[in-house]
Amino acid sequence: MENLVLYFLTAIVYFCLWCMWNNQKRVKYSHLRALKMATWVAILCLPININGNIFTVFGNAVSEKSIYSVCSLHQKANEDAMSVVGLGGYQSAGRDAATGFGITGYQSAGRDAATALGITVYQSAGRDAVTVLGITGYQRAKKDILVVTGISLYESAENDIDHLLGLVAYQKAGKRAALAVGLILCQKAGDKAIVGMGLIGIQKSGRLAEMDAGLVAFQQATMETKVYLGMAIYQEVMGCKTQTFGVWSKLTAE
Numbered sequence: 001m002e003n004l005v006l007y008f009l010t011a012i013v014y015f016c017l018w019c020m021w022n023n024q025k026r027v028k029y030s031h032l033r034a035l036k037m038a039t040w041v042a043i044l045c046l047p048i049n050i051n052g053n054i055f056t057v058f059g060n061a062v063s064e065k066s067i068y069s070v071c072s073l074h075q076k077a078n079e080d081a082m083s084v085v086g087l088g089g090y091q092s093a094g095r096d097a098a099t100g101f102g103i104t105g106y107q108s109a110g111r112d113a114a115t116a117l118g119i120t121v122y123q124s125a126g127r128d129a130v131t132v133l134g135i136t137g138y139q140r141a142k143k144d145i146l147v148v149t150g151i152s153l154y155e156s157a158e159n160d161i162d163h164l165l166g167l168v169a170y171q172k173a174g175k176r177a178a179l180a181v182g183l184i185l186c187q188k189a190g191d192k193a194i195v196g197m198g199l200i201g202i203q204k205s206g207r208l209a210e211m212d213a214g215l216v217a218f219q220q221a222t223m224e225t226k227v228y229l230g231m232a233i234y235q236e237v238m239g240c241k242t243q244t245f246g247v248w249s250k251l252t253a254e
C-alpha cells in the first residue's frame with residue numbers, strides 16, 4: 001500500500017513539473033502530448049518488484065529486500081538502497097546505502113554508507129561511512145570514516161577517521177583521527193591525532209598529537225606531542241610539560 005501511494009504521488013509531482021516547464025517555455029498544449037508525457041512518467045516512476053527487490057528509474061519506494069534506482073527522492077530498504085543520482089531526499093538501508101552523485105538529505109545504513117560525488121546533509125553508518133568527493137554536514141560511523149576530498153562540518157567515528165584532502169570543522173575519533181592535507185578547526189582522538197600538512201586550531205589526543213608541516217594553535221596529548229616542519233603556538237603534555245611557539249618540537253611524558 002505504501003508503494004502504491006508513493007507511486008501516485010511521484011507520478012503526479014513529475015507530471016505537474018512537466019506542465020510547469022511547458023508553461024515556462026510557452027509550448028503549445030495538446031491532449032496527445034500530455035497523454036504521451038503522462039504515459040512516460042507512469043512507466044519511469046513504476047517500482048518493479050522482483051522477488052522482493054525494487055527496481056525503478058525515477059520512482060520512490062519501500063522494500064523488504066533491496067532498492068535500485070537511477071534517481072530517487074525516497075528509498076527505504078531492509079537490505080540495500082542504491083541510487084545513481086540523489087535529489088536531496090531520504091535513503092535508509094538495513095545493510096548498505098549508496099548514492100553515485102547528487103544531493104542526499106538523509107543517508108543511514110546498518111553497515112556501510114557511501115556517497116561518491118555530491119552533498120550529504122546527514123550520513124550515519126553502522127560500520128563505515130565514505131565520501132569520495134563532496135560536502136558533508138554530519139557524518140557518523142560505528143567503525144571508520146573515509147573522506148577522499150571534501151568539506152566536513154562534523155565527523156565522528158568509534159575507530160578511525162581518514163580525511164585525505166579538505167576542510168574539517170570538527171573531527172572526533174575513538175582511536176585515530178587523521179587529515180593528510182587541509183584545514184581543521186578541532187581534532188580529537190582517543191589514541192592518535194595526526195595532520196600531515198595544514199592549519200589546525202585545536203588538536204587533542206589521548207596518546208599522540210602530531211603535525212608534520214604547518215601551524216597549530218593548540219596541541220595537547222597525554223603522552224607525546226610532535227611538530228616537525230611547522231610551529232605549535234602552544235604545546236602541552238598533560239601534567240608534565242608545556243611549551244609555546246615550538247618549531248621542530250617534541251614533548252614527551254617522562
